[in-house]
Amino acid sequence: MDTPHDCESVEEIKAALQKNNQALAMEKIKEYVDKQNNIPLNIAITGETGSGKSTFINAFRGVKHGDAGYAPTGVRECTKVPTPYTHPNYPNVKLWDLPGVGGKHFPADQYLNDVGFENYDFFIIISDTRFRENDVKLAREIQRMKKKFYFVRSKIDNDIRAQKLCQSEFSEAEIKEQIKEDCIKCLQEQGIQSPQVFLVSSFELHLHDFSLFIETLERELPEHKRNALLFAMPxxxxxxxxxxxxxxxxxxxxxxxxxxxxxxxxxxxxxxxxxxxxxxxxxxxxxxxxxxxxxxxxxxxxxxxxxxxxxxxxxxxxxxxxxxxxxxxxxxxxxxxxxxxxxxxxxxxxxxxxxxxxxxxxxxxxxxxxxxxxxxxxxxxxxxxxxxxxxxxxxxx
Known part of the structure; x- marks a missing residue:
């Protein structure tokens, strides 16, 4: 369904053509096409220090170590301030690496104000284990401010590899289901109703829940933002x-x-x-x-x-x-x-x-x-x- 702006643009173009005003019609078409190709999308990536935020950002953008714009990774707290990472091919799409929630510089109760909550279209809360108290506090605050958020359980490849080594009868599907159920139960016990949890490996985006995650984003994003996400996707x-x-x-x-x-x-x-x-x-x-x-x-x-x-x-x-x-x-x-x-x-x-x-x-x-x-x-x-x-x-x- 077209947005009000789309409908207005269509009518302006039609009117210009009907009046044989070719210059105005060309101008309006160019404006429309440029706007469609440059709709801004700002995605906030947050979670506790060491959860894999920077690795996720690099994988989403298709950026490798040594490339320009690579987000530094490591077990120490790398991010001190909200840092935008622009998609290499789509400068209108930015993933923001936010400081670890609950870190010494960003206590959970002040976090959203400190990182500029209003700048982002939606939030991705990442954890490499169970989601913790600070993750839940953040989710509640985002929910209170009526913005979308999603839980991503990262480093799922590590968990599968570890379980495979210590189990004689191994079922990847069962292990993933157990991990997801554990995350959901933990979040529900802390007051999050119907949490959406996606299991992701930043090194194997084509596996696990990443496709389901993107389908969910497409379904829940405003229509004019969907193409911005879609075109930037690997x-x-x-x-x-x-x-x-x-x-x-x-x-x-x-x-x-x-x-x-x-x-x-x-x-x-x-x-x-x-x-x-x-x-x-x-x-x-x-x-x-x-x-x-x-x-x-x-x-x-x-x-x-x-x-x-x-x-x-x-x-x-x-x-x-x-x-x-x-x-x-x-x-x-x-x-x-x-x-x-x-x-x-x-x-x-x-x-x-x-x-x-x-x-x-x-x-x-x-x-x-x-x-x-x-x-x-x-x-x-x-x-x-x-x-x-x-x-x-x-x-x-």
Whole structure:
């Protein structure tokens, strides 16, 4: 469902087009698209010192030790003040590493005021053992102030490994269920009703409850914040890839409308040039979000042990793992017979008296709409192939 702002933007664009005010229509479309791509999302990560907050932040952002923006980790209290860590590809998404609740610098009863409670969209309370008194105090205060919070039980891989070593009959599912039930019971005994607890390993985000956690966030976040979260997410399963594709698909009509508005300007070659630049800009967004840019693929190779060349061998689109430029887009377009024919028809129709401009606008809209769908489908398919390669073709986890 569209937000009131979305509906207002749509009406403004329609009104501008109906009045044949192409410049205003272009301005409104650009404003709308820019706002959709730059909605701020501020996520607070809190918990007691040593619970794994910084490790979680690094994993969520796909940042490894030695990378720019790496959040320092360790058993000592690393974080003295609320510290923002910007997503490397989506600067509108920030994860805030908050000081350990209950530490000597931030007593629990003053914590929310001291860390700037109002700055965050929701809170993730992390613990590597049972959730303690300070965690519960914090949750109650967040609840009182009517914001969302979630309990993440971290380092679950350590617990599973330890239990496996000391049990002759080992069941990972039973151990995880026992840990979750223990956390929930502990929180309920301290007065938290129906607590949501998610078991997570920051070193294996595709396993355990992380997918369920993201599904919960998507369901409970305001609609205009969901895409900001979704686009910044690592591709931990096929569902994430599909959801990204659907979200990108929903915005294609706006880029096509912008292309149509440009086509109304009777200058030879203008529309093709703008369309190529527009398509290049959008294709870069797709490639980065799907993890098909070179830095993302190199990081994936390091974290999975799969050689970079193996990922490259599974990629088919000429727009993946390369520098996407308007010239490359035009090359791809000319190799697609239907797109080339539509572009030629648009240029030819532009100077037909009376009917030329409306025809050029319709053809430009159609060309951009079809090409963006084509590019999106190809890159989404490549993302799926890379994902399968990363997990050794095992996508059942």
């Amino acid at each position: 591709n931990i399963n096929q569902q994430i890839i599909n959801k990204k594709k659907e979200a990108f698909q929903a915005n294609i009509k706006w880029y096509a409308a912008l292309s149509a508005a440009v086509a109304a300007v009777p200058l030879p070659g203008l529309s093709v040039g703008v369309d190529a630049a527009l398509l290049a800009h959008v294709a870069k967004q797709y490639a980065v979000s799907f993890g098909l840019d070179v830095p993302s693929l190199e990081n994936l190779a390091k974290s999975t042990g799969v050689p970079f060349k193996d990922f490259m061998a599974s990629i088919l689109s000429p727009l993946a793992a390369t520098k996407i430029t308007p010239d490359l887009i035009i090359k791809v377009l000319t190799q697609c017979a239907s797109a080339a024919a539509l572009m030629a028809a648009e240029e030819g129709s532009r100077f037909i008296p009376f009917l030329g401009i409306p025809a050029a606008m319709a053809l430009s809209f159609t060309t951009t709409y079809r090409m963006l769908n084509f590019i999106l489908n190809e890159l989404a398919d490549d993302a799926q192939r890379v994902f399968e390669k990363a997990l050794g073709c095992n996508t059942t986890e």
